[in-house]
Amino acid sequence: MKKKLTALLTAAATAMTLAGCTVDRGGSSAGGGAGGGKQTFGRNVQLFDAHKKTHEAMKGKRIAFVPILYKGYNLTLNWGSTMERAFGNLGADFRVYDPNFDTDKMVKIINDLVARRAVDVLILHNPDVGVLTKQIDAAERAGIHTVVVNMVSSRLGDAFIGVDSVHAAEDITRRAVQDCEKRGAPKRMAIIDGPGNDAASLMWSKGVHHVLDPAGYEVVTTAHTQWQNALAQQAAASITQQQKNNICAYMVAYDLNAIAVGDAVADAAERGVIRPDSIGVYTMAADTRWCDALRAGKVTASAAYDVQGVGEAAVVTAQQLVQGGAPAGSTHTVAYVSHTVVDRSNVDDTTIACYKGR
Template sequence: MKLTRKLTAVATAVLLATAGCSVGSSSSGGQAGGGNQAFGANAELLPARQKAHDTMKGKKIAFVPILFKGYQLTENWGSTMKRTFESMGAQFTVYDSNFSSDRMLSTINDLIARKAADVLVLQNQDLGLLDNAIDRAEKAGIYTVVLNMMSTRLGDAFVGVDVYGAAQAIAKRAIADCDARHAAKTLSVIDGPGNDPASILWDQGIKDVAGSLGYQVLVGHSQFQNAQAQATAESVIQQQQGKLCGFLVTFDLNSITVGQTVKAAEGRGQVAPGSIGVYTLDADSNWCGALKQGLVTASAAYDVQGIGAAGAAAAQNLIFSGAKPGSGHDFAYVSSTVVDKTNVDQTTIACYKSQ
């Protein structure tokens, strides 16, 4: 019930921010960017419902994430949006980029060239990667909604977590743990490629907290690949020789691998048990399992399902608004909170699954 209220609140916020319109107009809705609002100031309940369904029927929404198959984060967004759009008669299609920037851009360019989508729902892999694609989509009359990994060109709507704020929160938690153990003031960040929005904000949030408290921050890259995260963690453990207090890993799945690496080092006697904490961003069901196993310490969990719901709401209201693509640029954050063994089972936004 608490989760339902949270998702309703998130979706409602995006509805109001994105649409700028209300219910019950006699003007005809239809094509994206056609200039006609679907709704006006007054409404009758059932006619308003029918108008919403009629306006969305046949609309094409294309979701182009960095990775989809087997990745609970984007599968969760996709399942939420699929339920929403298909219930209204719209077509929802996922195009899996499988960690390939070239494939992502090729897919987006093809969709734009064929005008095969009314709304593109995108996840940005590199800070400036989607700028030109968003510009071309706008000129082709296609709306763009960006989820979680912000582009330097906003598109029509962005919704995601405040990565910088979440990084600051988890850095404070890690430092509190280190201080309680009287540990060495050295933290190791393992981010993604380093030039993606999440890595940039994660790194800076941690540095701004840690630097002010006299902590040294090492930075290594994983490309969001488990094998590379493991190799980076092993190298840092070897180099620091017991003078490392914790790893701060940009996303939860890579943090599980890092936690396993730390546990293996403990087993070899390379580091003392419990001397290195493992902290991260996001908390899917796999991470929660690792938490119970003692592989990871804490995470800045955020409202993943809320992002999917808000993305679906943003797409609907862009279509309902009739506004020209690119004429508005809306922005919204979802909630995040630090979770560990003491509160994870009571936190509705933690331990989510694909469906």
């Protein structure tokens, strides 16, 4: 099994053992928020004292992870299992609340946790740039630290951790342009993203256009598919039927959606609608299923990013917030993990590609 690269923020690395995790869909135990407090460490520290104080600072702290979807979703399962191991090893109470792609349910879960001051740190995976603004603000007023992962919110909270979607999109788009020019293909592409009003989609589209516009390429359409594989496949089938060989690539904002797009392109080639290998499929992230599709020739390349590193960084950040003693919302940071372009030539040698859920 390949080792996963975990690069990020400074922290003491510990051997992690699997601890219990409750996947919940509603409330939690009551309590009070973390708020501000005394700093755990000063300028100097003794070796064994540092170990003792680190565990004492985190013991019993209540950490809630609220992703947009959990069960069966490799991306969030990867983060959650990483957090579960790390927080469990530190003696913290870690729980996952799964709204199952229901934004209203997600908001209700967070509102309930904040109202009861049932957590010390909230780790959030927000659906779009504005939907959790009130919840993050309320959490800070309740003394609860907030860490947002993967899709930045307009209300930053204490920290954001994720991939640099603009830079990643630029890198993979440059690869797509190179491939199109080698084939002498038309300078036309299509974008397929999520809801369209979320940070990932907006930043993906911006990065794609940063490269395509100066190169004289046209984006014939942008399809919003809500991260649903079925909708992504339907959109690609319709666009391919209309455009046929007049586009050279699909720029898909998410790896699982890219697999569905690849299926639609392969089906069109089998039916003779397009020439084989005339349309490339490019994306961001590379879970194990995407890697299988790559090896099968259904997708072309991806800007793979350090998914597990996001979960690791959330753990590190939570520890730093608790140890730092500053009030919730008094500091705000943005941090990006690494990414790199992978294809069939290097995917098996790239540690951050082909990630699994656990």
